[in-house]
Amino acid sequence: MNAMSKSVASRTFDIEAIRADFPILAEKIRGKDLVFLDSGASAQKPVVVMEAMLHAMQHQYANVHRGLHWMSERTTEAYEAARDAAARLMNASDRREIVITHSSTEAFNLVAHSFGRGVLKPGQAVVVSQMEHHANIVPWQMLRDAHGIELRVAPITDAGELDMDGLETLLADGKVGLVSITHMSNVLGTYTPVERIVKLAHAYGAKVMLDGSQAIVHRRVDVQALDVDFYAWTGHKLYGPTGIGILYTKRELQEAMPPFMGGGDMISSVSFEHSSWAEAPHKFEAGTPPILEGIGLRAAIEYVEAIGYDAIAAHESQLTEHALARLSDIEGLTIVGRAQDRGGVISFTMDGAHAHDVATLLDRQGIAVRAGFHCAEPLIRRLGLDSTSRASFGVYTTMGEIDVLADTLERVRGFFG
Amino acid sequence: MFDELRDLYDSVILERGRKPRNGTKLAVFDAEAKGDNPMCGDRVHVFVRHEAGRIAELGFAARGCAVSVAAADLMAEAVSGLSDSEALALGNSFEKMTKTGLGDEQSLATLRPMAGVAAYPSRIKCAMLPWVALAAALAGEGTASSE
Ligand SMILES: Cc1ncc(COP(=O)(O)O)c(C=O)c1O
Numbered sequence: 001m002n003a004m005s006k007s008v009a010s011r012t013f014d015i016e017a018i019r020a021d022f023p024i025l026a027e028k029i030r031g032k033d034l035v036f037l038d039s040g041a042s043a044q045k046p047v048v049v050m051e052a053m054l055h056a057m058q059h060q061y062a063n064v065h066r067g068l069h070w071m072s073e074r075t076t077e078a079y080e081a082a083r084d085a086a087a088r089l090m091n092a093s094d095r096r097e098i099v100i101t102h103s104s105t106e107a108f109n110l111v112a113h114s115f116g117r118g119v120l121k122p123g124q125a126v127v128v129s130q131m132e133h134h135a136n137i138v139p140w141q142m143l144r145d146a147h148g149i150e151l152r153v154a155p156i157t158d159a160g161e162l163d164m165d166g167l168e169t170l171l172a173d174g175k176v177g178l179v180s181i182t183h184m185s186n187v188l189g190t191y192t193p194v195e196r197i198v199k200l201a202h203a204y205g206a207k208v209m210l211d212g213s214q215a216i217v218h219r220r221v222d223v224q225a226l227d228v229d230f231y232a233w234t235g236h237k238l239y240g241p242t243g244i245g246i247l248y249t250k251r252e253l254q255e256a257m258p259p260f261m262g263g264g265d266m267i268s269s270v271s272f273e274h275s276s277w278a279e280a281p282h283k284f285e286a287g288t289p290p291i292l293e294g295i296g297l298r299a300a301i302e303y304v305e306a307i308g309y310d311a312i313a314a315h316e317s318q319l320t321e322h323a324l325a326r327l328s329d330i331e332g333l334t335i336v337g338r339a340q341d342r343g344g345v346i347s348f349t350m351d352g353a354h355a356h357d358v359a360t361l362l363d364r365q366g367i368a369v370r371a372g373f374h375c376a377e378p379l380i381r382r383l384g385l386d387s388t389s390r391a392s393f394g395v396y397t398t399m400g401e402i403d404v405l406a407d408t409l410e411r412v413r414g415f416f417g
Numbered sequence: 418m419f420d421e422l423r424d425l426y427d428s429v430i431l432e433r434g435r436k437p438r439n440g441t442k443l444a445v446f447d448a449e450a451k452g453d454n455p456m457c458g459d460r461v462h463v464f465v466r467h468e469a470g471r472i473a474e475l476g477f478a479a480r481g482c483a484v485s486v487a488a489a490d491l492m493a494e495a496v497s498g499l500s501d502s503e504a505l506a507l508g509n510s511f512e513k514m515t516k517t518g519l520g521d522e523q524s525l526a527t528l529r530p531m532a533g534v535a536a537y538p539s540r541i542k543c544a545m546l547p548w549v550a551l552a553a554a555l556a557g558e559g560t561a562s563s564e
Contacts, residue, residue: 352435356457356482357426360537364422372457380458386480387458415419416431416483 013311019396021046021303032366035401040186040214040345040392041370042236045300049240052299053292064291065265065282075291082294083281085301086246090231091222096254099247099281100289104213105135107232107247108180110260110284111209112139115178115230118258122148124177127170127206129154129162129192130382131185134375136211140180152176156382160188160337164196171204178207180230183215187374187390188337189320189345191215198228207253213237217394218316218343220309223248235293239395240300244293247284254280261286304395312395316344319393319402326406332413336388344393347374350409353416355387361412362389367405425537426483429491429530434483439493443476448557452550454564459485459543463550472496472504477547484540488531489547495527501555508548515541 011017019025022044027034036044056078062071064079087095101107116126116139126140126149144151155166162181170176179201184191194210201208209230212221216233223231228248235244249257259266259277263286268278277283304312323346327333332351350358359371370390373380380387391405419426446464453460459481466474475493479486492511496504511528514520518535520528534544545563553561 354434354482356459356484356540356543357434360425360540361419361422364419373455377455377458386460411419415422415426416435 010308011306013307013315015315015396015398018307019398021048022396023047025396029366029368030364035365035367035404037391037393037397037401037405038368038370039217039394039397040237040390042242043217043239043394044396045241045296046239046303048303049296049299053241053296056292056295061291063288078298079289079291079294082244082298082301085298086248089216089221089301089305090246090248091224092248093224094251096279096281097223097248097251099249099284100294101232101245101247101285102243102290103245104133104211104232104234105245107230107245108135108139108209108211110247111178111180111230111232111249112143114257114260114284115207115253116140116143116149117147119253119256120147120149120177123150123175125150125152125170125175127152127154127167127176127179127181129167129181130156131160131162131188131190131379132180132182132376133186133211133213134377135213136180136182137378149177150175153378154179154181156379159339160185160190160383161339162190162192162197164193164200167197168200171201171206174204176201176204176206178209178229180209180211182211182213183221183231184212184218184343184345185337185376185379186214186345186392187347187376187379187388188339189342189347189392190337190339191219191341191343193341194226194228198226202227214343214345218309219313229253235297235300238297238300239303240297241290241293244290244297246297249280249284251280254283257284259283259286263287265289307395315395316393319397319399320344320346322399323391323393323402323405326402327409330406330409330413332417333409336383336385344397345390346392347388347390349385349388350413350416353412355389357416358389358409358412361415362405362408365404365408367408369405424533425540427530427533430483430487433487433490437477437479437486437490439476439490440479440486441476442478443474446474446476448554450550450554450558451560452546452553453560453562454481454485454542454546455562456564457482457543459546461485461489461547461550463489463547463554465551465554471498471500473498475551477550479547481546482540482543484531484534484543485546488544491528491531492547492551495524496551505552505555508552511548512545515544
């Protein structure tokens with residue numbers, strides 16, 4: 001396969017130029033400027049991603065890994081370049097550590113099924129935290145019920161930070177085989193102390209999986225420096241297409257892990273008596289993969305690399321600081337979670353106005369936020385809430401948009417007050 | 418700034434959403450069910466007491482948006498005195514009204530403030546939640562969802 005693609009030319013952080021890369025941002029909603037503050041649910045796509053996918057469909061498309069013809073070979077190269085791009089983005093030492101899935105959700109199911117049933121033994125435990133997305137809860141519950149694995153839940157503090165002492169208590173008996181925790185909460189915006197989590201878990205003999213679905217959008221992730229065992233994220237939140245996710249898996253763990261799904265592409269030979277598995281990563285990639293999505297994701301990764309995580313993180317912290325200051329000034333508005341280390345995802349509640357009603361009013365002004373449980377019902381309940389409104393930022397979010405949000409929220413208060 | 422929203426947030430809905438008149442659990446009841454929209458977080462627990470084959474009283478406990486709470490509150494008044502099948506038929510007419518915005522029937526009079534929800538497709542499920550909970554209660558089922 002082709003070598004790691006060259007690193008991408010960098011560009012200066014120019015918010016207007018960045019916004020121009022996302023044509024959808026110029027749309028009007030009922031005559032009002034779109035203020036898109038729902039990137040945490042799914043981000044908008046830059047033109048380069050669309051063009052890469054369109055170009056493939058117009059000029060260079062066939063199934064991958066199997067054709068002996070020109071189109072298939074070229075498409076295989078273009079698709080496999082996504083693996084190289086993901087490996088480079090996360091600083092994986094070996095491209096084979098990058099398993100391409102269809103989503104983060106699939107990545108968690110893959111690990112729960114393959115590592116969970118193939119490596120963990122009944123009687124061992126998996127630890128998640130109270131602030132997980134359902135994608136990092138339900139697969140472990142299914143594993144618990146099918147395979148006799150205990151599921152333990154690490155507590156969070158009222159500020160919305162992981163309780164490290166609580167985590168250590170859960171690890172103390174040495175039964176925990178895997179700690180699976182978010183790198184950034186999709187509700188509270190909290191970044192978890194991943195270096196410490198990995199060190200602590202490893203000290204007790206547990207492997208670590210991190211949910212990077214939100215974090216990798218804003219911060220550089222270095223899987224080697226972290227020494228993490230599994231790291232999952234999803235393409236559509238990183239300005240790429242839907243239908244593709246990435247699961248980093250440490251090379252040394254892949255051998256013992258059986259396949260997740262069976263089908264084409266993941267075998268080396270098949271007879272009706274017996275099939276033998278292909279080598280990782282293909283062992284974990286049954287069926288025709290997300291080819292066009294891979295091509296789009298590579299373009300998205302290169303887009304992010306060109307801007308650079310230093311600039312992205314600086315922009316995010318500027319937006320977050322401004323938003324926290326503006327929203328804190330609104331009477332009756334409560335920001336949910338006050339973690340020290342937090343980023344561009346902000347949940348809030350408003351006295352006398354339910355999150356849905358807030359979202360509907362904001363929508364009438366062209367402002368898109370999410371309202372509800374955010375696929376994290378146990379967290380919302382832990383916080384004693386029914387739902388929250390959530391504003392989340394992307395690389396194209398402006399300070400002006402945050403002002404529009406804050407000004408409009410002041411008026412929402414008046415409406416229900 | 419939000420004037421155009423008065424179609425959804427009719428003053429009745431704002432008022433009922435804030436201070437429902439029937440938002441209490443009944444001490445005595447013969448049917449109940451929980452409506453739960455897990456994606457968005459609205460919940461309503463409906464309690465029904467029958468007398469002589471008719472709904473004598475409906476009470477509820479709700480945690481949710483103004484639309485779902487107001488819908489439950491108006492429903493409590495609209496179904497009082499109806500037989501189960503009349504109440505279910507009214508639920509069907511109500512559902513049509515939430516989708517089309519139209520509903521001239523006399524039976525819908527109490528519920529008409531909810532008609533504006535038709536312009537907000539993502540909120541129809543909020544208005545329907547108490548009604549699916551009522552249908553579940555009358556059918557002897559414990560839970561329902563309108564998502
Ligand atoms: C923290 C977190 N984990 C997992 C997911 C699941 O991502 P997907 O639905 O793309 O699998 C999401 C997004 O919804 C998320 O925010």
